[in-house]
Structure formats: C-alpha cells, structure tokens
Amino acid sequence: MLEIKPKVFGDDRGFFSETFNSNKFREKGITLDWVQDNQSLSREKYTLRGLHYQEPPFAQAKLVRVLRGRILDVAVDIRKDSPTFRQWVTLELSAEEFNQILVPIGFAHGFLTLEPDTEVLYKVSAPYSAAHDRSIRFDDPDIAVQWPLADHAPVLSTKDAAAPVLREIAVPF
C-alpha cells in the first residue's frame, strides 16, 4: 500500500494537477500497466463497496482517488503465505486532499463513503472479468475491519450482502 499526493497548483482560475504520471511510478520501480479506468458514484453516506478482488490471471492492482466527497479506503492482505495475511490498512481519501492509494495485487479492496454523492475514480492493472470477480464479507470477523459506521447499516450491493467470509474461500494468492 502506498499513498500518493500529487502537487496541486492553485491559481485564480482554480487548480491544475498531474493526477497520474507513469514516469514517477517507474522512478519508484513500480511498473504496472494500467489498462482500465473505473468511476463510481455513491449517493448515500455509508455506502460500502467491498471487499473485492479478481482471481488470476485477471488479478488487479488499483490506483484509487476521490473526485467528489470522501471515503475510508481499505486494503486487506489476502496472500495466504504473507506474514500480514488477513491484516488491513485504511486510508481516508478525499477530493479536498487529492490523495491516492495504490492497492497491490493480492489485496482485497473496499471503501466506505463518508459523505453523500461521493465519486471515486480508479485505474486497474487488468481488465474486468465477471468470471474472476470475487467479494469477501465486509464484516468478516476474522478480518474485523473497523469501519466507522457508528450504528448505521451500510448500503450494500446484493452481491456484497451475500458474500462469503475469507475462511470459506480458497484464496488464489
């Protein structure tokens, strides 16, 4: 997991920012081939998308940012031989901060919207494949992500509401 904060040049007109520059990634030794851009709008605060990953050969790294609103972004290590297997990290991303998160292959990804009308834009390093697309329950007790839901029930897709827990899955990483 890596946080990226591009420079933002403000002036009387507004701002300018290079939101993606492949050379900067190459300089850091990150050679990912971004093949698809995805954008989603979540109307309600407490919309929760996740925890998602795609199985190889369509496993995806993701470079995620927020165009409008604010999210708590979560990456869970699901590489079974990793010393940090099942551990997770969170990062708040917002349109205001211009910050981005790089979620590597081998991690399940999800986010909770912290404001209504939140739009998220992200690059992925492999194309979408419905046949390889997987969900893990957001409230899997073995992972125990501390979602800041207070007492709210999250808005979930039908697929995410029916997702299995990690223990029931033969993870492919």
Ligand SMILES: Cc1cn([C@H]2C[C@H](O)[C@@H](COP(=O)(O)OP(=O)(O)O[C@H]3O[C@@H](C)C(=O)[C@@H](O)[C@H]3O)O2)c(=O)[nH]c1=O
């Ligand atoms: C992800 C995706 C979905 N779709 C379609 C399938 C479905 O009909 C509709 C909505 O898909 P979903 O319900 O899976 O959308 P969503 O729940 O927003 O899924 C996304 O969640 C975040 C957390 C991620 O990490 C992403 O990789 C992706 O899994 O869009 C595509 O055509 N291409 C895509 O790349």
